């Protein structure tokens with residue numbers, strides 16, 4: 001056989017990697033569509049619109065293969081890998097955009113990941129009252145806080161559908177790739193979907209609140225080579241080719257080789273992280289859920305704190321982030337940046353108001369990376385539309401073995417007209433008493449704007465001093481806490497040194513600005 005013919009008839013071994021992806025934190029892979037949930041009505045008894053997740057033909061949540069491939073590929077771009085590995089991944093995932101010269105497809109085929117073990121019920125009813133077994137989703141509400149009044153802003157409430165924790169998807173990759181490639185892919189999956197580790201990949205929306213974390217587990221790897229082909233061709237009743245695949249066994253893919261490859265990923269961390277332990281001095285209630293309970297023989301609405309699957313208190317990442325961001329805004333405003341300066345924090349709910357004609361601002365959506373510099377420091381640090389925040393926050397939860405001390409608080413609303421207790425105005429809420437909640441702030445150092453680390457540190461100092469309140473009912477004595485920074489990275493000299501250098505940058509700008517204000521003032525004197 002000539003060399004040419006040999007190439008023509010060349011059969012390349014095919015492989016199939018099969019495993020499971022389990023949600024470790026809630027997942028929202030949006031379909032871009034709105035949906036309605038039966039039984040979920042607004043105040044005016046009208047159906048409420050909810051941002052829906054992608055579903056398959058059975059109307060069940062699905063993770064599309066293209067979404068998995070895209071996320072893994074952009075995750076790889078962020079991983080500081082050696083050249084050899086980079087080239088392998090380019091071959092596996094493909095490269096270049098449509099129309100570019102060196103564009104080529106990858107050899108990996110990503111299948112849609114479907115739910116294989118649907119949950120029949122949620123771990124805890126309190127996680128969300130709107131559980132949909134068919135879709136395998138729950139609904140979460142999101143609010144924004146008005147910076148002037150400090151209360152939830154009207155008409156800014158929106159709802160999103162999530163796949164809750166513990167749903168298992170089957171994930172399959174096929175293609176013509178070698179055993180060595182398969183090891184590389186396994187290492188990537190193991191590193192990217194490593195549970196709630198900060199280094200891993202997050203899928204879908206709300207990743208800055210820790211959503212979209214998955215855990216990967218390999219089921220089996222099968223291959224279809226020359227031998228399988230010959231055997232299959234010889235069969236009289238040729239069954240589907242999938243039946244003829246040979247299981248390679250996990251051991252043929254040397255576990256130690258995969259482990260070593262994963263170590264290679266881990267040795268170049270993407271994030272710097274600070275662990276934070278919040279010690280609440282009194283009552284705490286966050287992520288409120290309305291529950292109907294019988295009290296004194298009457299059915300009453302009780303506002304209860306959100307709980308984790310094991311009935312522990314939780315401060316959701318989004319609640320922490322909201323309060324933290326708003327404190328950072330306050331600090332930045334006191335630094336006295338001018339109207340045209342990136343040191344003036346915008347009102348995140350009124351971005352349009354920031355002077356558009358002065359060439360700076362936080363309105364619209366960032367489309368090119370250079371536009372990022374037009375954002376105020378807060379938006380650069382905590383994100384704006386089109387710009388994902390380099391700062392991520394995890395949920396804050398209790399340590400496993402600590403018990404919750406629940407607190408029942410009954411209140412009565414006073415009728416403003418008569419001055420007496422309003423009729424039927426008794427309400428109760430159930431929160432936790434003096435819990436300690438643990439969480440983490442992590443950031444990508446190379447993506448932090450100049451002055452960003454200093455602002456983070458200043459906000460953290462306020463946290464240390466107990467100036468930031470979390471959750472519900474500040475006026476009722478809820479949500480006050482301090483942070484014990486003892487033994488954390490905060491106290492390390494190297495971290496403090498980094499902060500000092502960054503703060504110098506901010507101070508220089510502020511001093512320059514003060515000088516220029518003074519000069520204007522002196523000139524004014526002369527004129528008068």
Ligand SMILES: [Zn+2]
Nearest residue numbers: 346362376379
């Ligand atoms: Zn802004």
